[in-house]
Amino acid sequence: MSMQQTAAVLDRSQTDAAVAVRGVTKIYEGNVKALENMTLDFPRGQLTSLLGPSGCGKTTLLKIIAGLIPATGGEVLVNGRAVKGPGRDRAFVFQDFALMPWATVLRNVGFGLELRGVPQSEREAVSERYIKAVGLSGFEQSFPHQLSGGMRQRVGLARALAVDADVLLMDEPFSAVDEQNRRKFQEDMLALVEQEKKTFIFVTHSIEEAVYVSDKVAVLLPRPSRVSEVIEPKIDRSVSPDAMRRDPDYLDTVERIWTALRTYVE
Amino acid sequence: MHDVFTSKRFLKYFSFAIVFALWEIGGRIPISPAFPTFSATMVALWQMLMDGSMLQAYPETLQPLLIGVAIAATLGIAAGVWMGLSRFGEWLLSPVFIVAQAAPLAALIPLLVLAYGIGLTAKVMVVLIMAMPVIVLNAMSGVRSTNNSLIEMGTAFLGSRKDVITKIILPSASPVIFAGLRLGLSAGFIGAILSELLITPTGVGDLITFNQSRADYARMYAAIFSIIAVAVIALDFLEWIEVRWLRPDRKGAR
Ligand SMILES: Nc1ncnc2c1ncn2[C@@H]1O[C@H](COP(=O)(O)OP(=O)(O)OP(=O)(O)O)[C@@H](O)[C@H]1O
Numbered sequence: 435m436s437m438q439q440t441a442a443v444l445d446r447s448q449t450d451a452a453v454a455v456r457g458v459t460k461i462y463e464g465n466v467k468a469l470e471n472m473t474l475d476f477p478r479g480q481l482t483s484l485l486g487p488s489g490c491g492k493t494t495l496l497k498i499i500a501g502l503i504p505a506t507g508g509e510v511l512v513n514g515r516a517v518k519g520p521g522r523d524r525a526f527v528f529q530d531f532a533l534m535p536w537a538t539v540l541r542n543v544g545f546g547l548e549l550r551g552v553p554q555s556e557r558e559a560v561s562e563r564y565i566k567a568v569g570l571s572g573f574e575q576s577f578p579h580q581l582s583g584g585m586r587q588r589v590g591l592a593r594a595l596a597v598d599a600d601v602l603l604m605d606e607p608f609s610a611v612d613e614q615n616r617r618k619f620q621e622d623m624l625a626l627v628e629q630e631k632k633t634f635i636f637v638t639h640s641i642e643e644a645v646y647v648s649d650k651v652a653v654l655l656p657r658p659s660r661v662s663e664v665i666e667p668k669i670d671r672s673v674s675p676d677a678m679r680r681d682p683d684y685l686d687t688v689e690r691i692w693t694a695l696r697t698y699v700e
Numbered sequence: 701m702h703d704v705f706t707s708k709r710f711l712k713y714f715s716f717a718i719v720f721a722l723w724e725i726g727g728r729i730p731i732s733p734a735f736p737t738f739s740a741t742m743v744a745l746w747q748m749l750m751d752g753s754m755l756q757a758y759p760e761t762l763q764p765l766l767i768g769v770a771i772a773a774t775l776g777i778a779a780g781v782w783m784g785l786s787r788f789g790e791w792l793l794s795p796v797f798i799v800a801q802a803a804p805l806a807a808l809i810p811l812l813v814l815a816y817g818i819g820l821t822a823k824v825m826v827v828l829i830m831a832m833p834v835i836v837l838n839a840m841s842g843v844r845s846t847n848n849s850l851i852e853m854g855t856a857f858l859g860s861r862k863d864v865i866t867k868i869i870l871p872s873a874s875p876v877i878f879a880g881l882r883l884g885l886s887a888g889f890i891g892a893i894l895s896e897l898l899i900t901p902t903g904v905g906d907l908i909t910f911n912q913s914r915a916d917y918a919r920m921y922a923a924i925f926s927i928i929a930v931a932v933i934a935l936d937f938l939e940w941i942e943v944r945w946l947r948p949d950r951k952g953a954r
């Protein structure tokens with residue numbers, strides 16, 4: 435990491451970070467170094483994307499933040515407290531949905547609340563609200579195999595929203611969705627960030643997607659895994675989605691990230 | 701119309717009808733003097749139901765069967781789930797069941813008789829040895845095959861180890877566990893009849909051997925037919941329980 439970048443990171447740590455990753459290293463069994471001394475802040479109430487080629491450790495970082503796997507070194511602070519395991523302050527949206535095939539949409543969405551011991555009537559009321567919020571009204575009694583990939587993804591999203599955590603960890607939430615729906619989801623995503631006032635950490639492969647939905651994009655590179663660049667797309671989101679996608683700032687930012695990644699690809 | 705003819709139930713009855721028709725034809729040729737027709741067998745079955753010989757035989761046969769299968773199911777699922785959850789459990793127990801599954805039962809029966817006599821205990825043991833390994837090994841592989849990301853999901857949403865086992869691993873393993881139970885139940889039927897044929901002739905086994913010795917082949921076949929029918933009904937019932945209580949999502953698939 436260059437001096438300049440270190441300074442930038444220190445500077446940003448002054449602002450309120452919901453999640454702070456401090457020098458995290460992860461070495462898997464067999465000496466696979468997935469992350470090395472990674473430091474990164476996730477500002478409260480904003481959407482930060484983790485963008486990078488396959489195998490650079492995005493899922494690993496997300497799972498460490500979630501407390502699902504321990505870091506080999508360094509620490510993660512969520513609201514200033516060190517992460518020891520999963521907690522009420524974080525909710526995960528899984529890349530492969532992780533829905534229980536034997537449970538209805540209603541039960542799947544309320545499952546986080548069920549595990550917290552929320553009584554059935556109460557958790558069903560909450561679940562119904564979020565099922566509606568993600569546009570799945572009428573599918574409460576359906577089973578996951580009766581839904582399309584995009585709908586399943588929204589069930590996973592509703593489940594994460596229903597537990598009302600401060601931080602939403604989303605692992606490539608739109609990867610199973612076709613291009614048309616993907617755009618629609620991205621727009622919904624922006625509305626969600628606006629309305630939920632939560633901190634979103636969002637993993638994606640798509641540069642356009644990252645620039646479109648994020649307040650901040652962390653570009654990760656593998657071997658050794660590191661944050662190569664942190665970009666804050668300053669795009670005017672008050673205009674229509676289509677106008678936004680033609681905005682020169684938007685196109686410039688996409689180009690800049692592409693340049694950063696291209697050196698790696700080549 | 702299309703739906704009726706391709707529905708699962710229709711196909712099932714249709715294949716039964718074909719088998720029974722072939723049986724009738726085979727009996728009329730006749731393939732062998734010891735091979736009665738389907739209709740003669742059904743008449744004999746009716747007579748045996750009416751004269752009380754079936755009513756007397758079934759409780760005798762079902763007693764060791766039900767006791768054995770109940771024990772095999774309880775212990776077998778418990779052992780299999782434990783083996784699925786813990787490498788130590790697998791290391792400790794799996795050789796026992798793999799050997800038991802491969803062992804030729806007929807060779808073990810003299811040993812069982814030596815140890816437990818010729819009463820109910822020995823027959824229960826035969827049923828157990830037949831039914832348990834497949835139940836255990838299925839339960840273990842059912843638990844093992846739980847999607848890891850579902851387990852991670854349970855942990856991420858603050859489920860305890862117990863929550864993860866009861867709400868995720870067991871429901872996810874239940875189809876494989878039930879497949880094991882169905883196989884175990886069929887094996888238990890084989891064990892129950894085998895023990896009646898090889899240890900002491902009682903119940904349905906007695907009906908088979910006694911009528912064979914009298915050369916009353918219609919009655920002998922009726923006894924065999926009845927035990928197969930009971931086994932099929934019992935297996936269907938097990939499947940119904942599974943779909944009804946554990947996997948409502950599979951309702952449409954059947
Ligand atoms: N359980 C594990 N054991 C060993 N190595 C692992 C394990 N999980 C991941 N890795 C390795 O760690 C590295 C980073 O993996 P990770 O899944 O975090 O990448 P990713 O950035 O999410 O990739 P993708 O974009 O393809 O999802 C990879 O080289 C991978 O092979």
Ligand SMILES: [Mg+2]
Nearest residue numbers: 492493494605
């Ligand atoms: Mg990944």
